[in-house]
Amino acid sequence: MTHPTSPPPPRTHLDNGGGAPWHPLAREALAQSLADGWADPRRLHAEGRRAAALLEGAREAVAAVLGARTPEVRFTPSHTASLHGAVAQVARARRRRGRDVVVGATERAATLHAAAHAADRHDGRRVLVPVDGVGRVDGDAFAMALGAPGVALAALQHANGEVGTVQPLDVVHAAARERDVPLLVDAGASVGHLPVPQAWDLLAADPADWGGPAGVGVLAVRHRTRTASDGPEDPDPWAPGGVSVPLAFAAAVALQAVEADRVAQDARRRALVDRVRASVATIPDVEVVGDPDDRLPHVVTFSFLYVDGEALVGELDKAGFAVGSGSACTAATLEPSHVLAAMGVLTHGNVRIALDRSTTSDDVDRFLAVLPDAVGRVRDMLGAGDL
Amino acid sequence: MTHPTSPPPPRTHLDNGGGAPWHPLAREALAQSLADGWADPRRLHAEGRRAAALLEGAREAVAAVLGARTPEVRFTPSHTASLHGAVAQVARARRRRGRDVVVGATERAATLHAAAHAADRHDGRRVLVPVDGVGRVDGDAFAMALGAPGVALAALQHANGEVGTVQPLDVVHAAARERDVPLLVDAGASVGHLPVPQAWDLLAADPADWGGPAGVGVLAVRHRTRTASDGPEDPDPWAPGGVSVPLAFAAAVALQAVEADRVAQDARRRALVDRVRASVATIPDVEVVGDPDDRLPHVVTFSFLYVDGEALVGELDKAGFAVGSGSACTAATLEPSHVLAAMGVLTHGNVRIALDRSTTSDDVDRFLAVLPDAVGRVRDMLGAGDL
Numbered sequence: 001m002t003h004p005t006s007p008p009p010p011r012t013h014l015d016n017g018g019g020a021p022w023h024p025l026a027r028e029a030l031a032q033s034l035a036d037g038w039a040d041p042r043r044l045h046a047e048g049r050r051a052a053a054l055l056e057g058a059r060e061a062v063a064a065v066l067g068a069r070t071p072e073v074r075f076t077p078s079h080t081a082s083l084h085g086a087v088a089q090v091a092r093a094r095r096r097r098g099r100d101v102v103v104g105a106t107e108r109a110a111t112l113h114a115a116a117h118a119a120d121r122h123d124g125r126r127v128l129v130p131v132d133g134v135g136r137v138d139g140d141a142f143a144m145a146l147g148a149p150g151v152a153l154a155a156l157q158h159a160n161g162e163v164g165t166v167q168p169l170d171v172v173h174a175a176a177r178e179r180d181v182p183l184l185v186d187a188g189a190s191v192g193h194l195p196v197p198q199a200w201d202l203l204a205a206d207p208a209d210w211g212g213p214a215g216v217g218v219l220a221v222r223h224r225t226r227t228a229s230d231g232p233e234d235p236d237p238w239a240p241g242g243v244s245v246p247l248a249f250a251a252a253v254a255l256q257a258v259e260a261d262r263v264a265q266d267a268r269r270r271a272l273v274d275r276v277r278a279s280v281a282t283i284p285d286v287e288v289v290g291d292p293d294d295r296l297p298h299v300v301t302f303s304f305l306y307v308d309g310e311a312l313v314g315e316l317d318k319a320g321f322a323v324g325s326g327s328a329c330t331a332a333t334l335e336p337s338h339v340l341a342a343m344g345v346l347t348h349g350n351v352r353i354a355l356d357r358s359t360t361s362d363d364v365d366r367f368l369a370v371l372p373d374a375v376g377r378v379r380d381m382l383g384a385g386d387l
Numbered sequence: 388m389t390h391p392t393s394p395p396p397p398r399t400h401l402d403n404g405g406g407a408p409w410h411p412l413a414r415e416a417l418a419q420s421l422a423d424g425w426a427d428p429r430r431l432h433a434e435g436r437r438a439a440a441l442l443e444g445a446r447e448a449v450a451a452v453l454g455a456r457t458p459e460v461r462f463t464p465s466h467t468a469s470l471h472g473a474v475a476q477v478a479r480a481r482r483r484r485g486r487d488v489v490v491g492a493t494e495r496a497a498t499l500h501a502a503a504h505a506a507d508r509h510d511g512r513r514v515l516v517p518v519d520g521v522g523r524v525d526g527d528a529f530a531m532a533l534g535a536p537g538v539a540l541a542a543l544q545h546a547n548g549e550v551g552t553v554q555p556l557d558v559v560h561a562a563a564r565e566r567d568v569p570l571l572v573d574a575g576a577s578v579g580h581l582p583v584p585q586a587w588d589l590l591a592a593d594p595a596d597w598g599g600p601a602g603v604g605v606l607a608v609r610h611r612t613r614t615a616s617d618g619p620e621d622p623d624p625w626a627p628g629g630v631s632v633p634l635a636f637a638a639a640v641a642l643q644a645v646e647a648d649r650v651a652q653d654a655r656r657r658a659l660v661d662r663v664r665a666s667v668a669t670i671p672d673v674e675v676v677g678d679p680d681d682r683l684p685h686v687v688t689f690s691f692l693y694v695d696g697e698a699l700v701g702e703l704d705k706a707g708f709a710v711g712s713g714s715a716c717t718a719a720t721l722e723p724s725h726v727l728a729a730m731g732v733l734t735h736g737n738v739r740i741a742l743d744r745s746t747t748s749d750d751v752d753r754f755l756a757v758l759p760d761a762v763g764r765v766r767d768m769l770g771a772g773d774l
Contacts, residue, residue: 011433011434015430019426019427019430021425021426030417031418034417043711044697044700044701045402045700045704046398046709048402077464077626077627078626078627079628080627081628084618084621087619088619110619110628113621114619116619116620214427214629214632215629215632231504232474232475232501232504234500239465240464240465240467240468240497241464241604242467244600244602244634245601245602246600247631247634310431313431314431316432317431322433322435325431
């Protein structure tokens with residue numbers, strides 16, 4: 001190993017949506033549960049029963065926060081797996097009643113792909129409901145789409161993880177119940193940050209977003225909602241082979257911890273985001289996107305004209321700040337964000353800031369101090385000064 | 388919390404197949420990788436790149452042990468997910484060349500179910516190749532079955548995790564290559580215990596079996612083997628949403644550690660198992676099953692007449708010994724073991740012993756000292772004395 005001669009700059013992590021650092025209590029819970037939770041919870045002996053009890057305790061704790069009954073909560077291998085499984089299993093169970101899948105245009109890629117796959121398998125259609133300029137569907141339009149004949153299920157997120165906008169779940173779920181169409185709510189960007197919505201038939205939540213581990217997901221399915229596995233027979237069709245008991249336990253502990261001071265964190269982070277929004281708006285040729293009020297408390301996204309988003313992420317990274325690219329949820333593909341495209345806003349030159357519970361006011365001030373110069377450097381590199 | 392007034396009896400864990408305690412180095416690796424591996428490895432900033440580097444290092448380490456190239460190795464959510472995914476993706480890629488799936492009769496339930504599911508989806512058949520009294524397929528018979536027209540793929544385990552018997556992979560893989568039929572080898576009970584076989588096109592291995600964590604699986608796919616996802620589009624069709632980087636890293640560290648002293652552990656555990664086999668054979672009305680020589684070094688299973696297997700597991704558990712039930716791989720269902728049924732041996736009154744690397748000679752002696760009385764008590768409970 002070689003060591004650099006000068007220490008690296010201090011790091012400030014402002015990319016805490018879907019990938020927040022572990023909550024300190026989650027780390028402790030993991031260490032503790034390795035002692036009791038290493039065994040296979042399906043085994044009959046004392047070690048297996050202890051692991052099973054830990055897993056059941058984790059389900060109970062998660063269910064209490066979600067407003068669900070314990071048997072309604074499942075652990076899955078990932079948030080993506082929750083969304084894939086929910087869409088596939090409901091579509092299969094209801095294939096004689098409907099074939100179409102109605103989804104919001106700014107849903108996560110996993111939901112959009114799962115909807116396309118389910119529609120394709122059952123010879124139906126994926127129906128995209130458009131959003132307005134802040135990224136919100138029209139509740140009545142969504143209700144009309146899911147009320148059409150032949151709809152198997154509908155999916156709408158609670159809040160968008162890229163731009164923060166909250167969706168009108170109450171009106172949509174009321175319409176869904178009236179038409180007997182199950183509604184899948186992706187709360188993967190909101191649980192731990194906003195009050196948990198109760199307007200759902202299936203609710204997916206993401207431990208990696210609230211300071212728990214990646215590698216485990218949470219899916220709640222109301223007992224009245226029919227599902228049918230479309231995979232091989234398995235004792236757990238939502239997580240064939242089971243999940244890591246220590247990870248599930250750490251996820252539950254982290255959720256309890258963040259829920260305990262959620263209201264205080266909401267006010268604190270909302271104020272910080274307001275400061276970011278006001279400060280960024282003073283940089284020339286910028287657009288701050290998403291609803292300014294009815295939104296996630298900790299997320300803000302902005303788009304700069306004459307800027308390449310990936311280059312700006314790299315420039316800020318060199319300055320010690322980790323931020324998300326505008327295509328944060330699909331960074332692997334480096335394609336323009338489908339969310340921003342659906343909103344009709346600038347799809348290039350985006351960065352997303354998502355504040356952690358550990359993010360300080362000083363962190364935000366230092367970020368705002370370097371941002372204008374970073375934008376300027378990227379614009380200079382692109383020769384935008386000549387435009 | 389209340390505390391019992393007397394300490395519980397010391398525990399001896401002899402159910403280490405597919406659910407061994409974590410190797411001490413795996414625990415250390417997990418703790419270390421939480422510092423560097425918590426971020427989403429798909430993100431572009433320094434934290435994301437560090438997590439990606441950890442994951443890539445884990446792939447390299449696993450590939451080196453498996454005799455594979457790094458790009459051939461995937462992490463999956465579980466060993467079951469590896470087997471499900473391998474069967475489904477090969478069957479789909481080859482659906483125009485064949486529809487049938489050939490499998491050994493004593494394969495893991497996950498493989499048998501995946502084969503049935505794939506055959507059903509493509510209007511083909513699942514062809515079961517029978518085993519002999521020690522649980523071994525006839526190599527020529529397996530070769531003949533996979534050489535029949537219309538075979539999409541074949542699956543045969545390296546060694547059976549319930550009874551230890553090793554399968555004739557070399558002759559079967561030679562035949563498979565000749566007929567251009569991909570062979571999936573389930574090495575989930577053998578990697579870390581026996582030399583890794585090289586006669587495979589897809590190889591699945593189970594970290595939870597070698598002292599690594601549950602909640603992550605390993606699948607190697609030779610570069611020449613065609614696969615096609617049958618699920619929704621995703622950047623990682625083998626693990627949609629990704630896996631836990633710290634778990635994958637811990638799995639790789641554990642594998643390197645156990646491989647480093649595998650030969651010494653082989654001799655030591657083989658001698659202990661020989662002692663168990665000889666001692667158990669002196670108990671009346673017992674059958675020690677599986678091949679006595681060409682087998683896993685650490686596994687032994689025996690069946691007692693006039694004994695309920697679950698009751699015996701419970702009796703030994705009370706005496707401080709954790710052992711597997713004969714239906715170890717399907718304990719959740721409490722059904723008789725399909726492995727033992729396929730071998731034509733007694734399917735009730737079974738227990739399986741799987742020795743960990745930490746199991747001592749003294750542990751085995753104490754177990755052998757309590758076993759005859761435990762069997763006697765269960766027989767008395769069932770009134771076997773009156774038979």
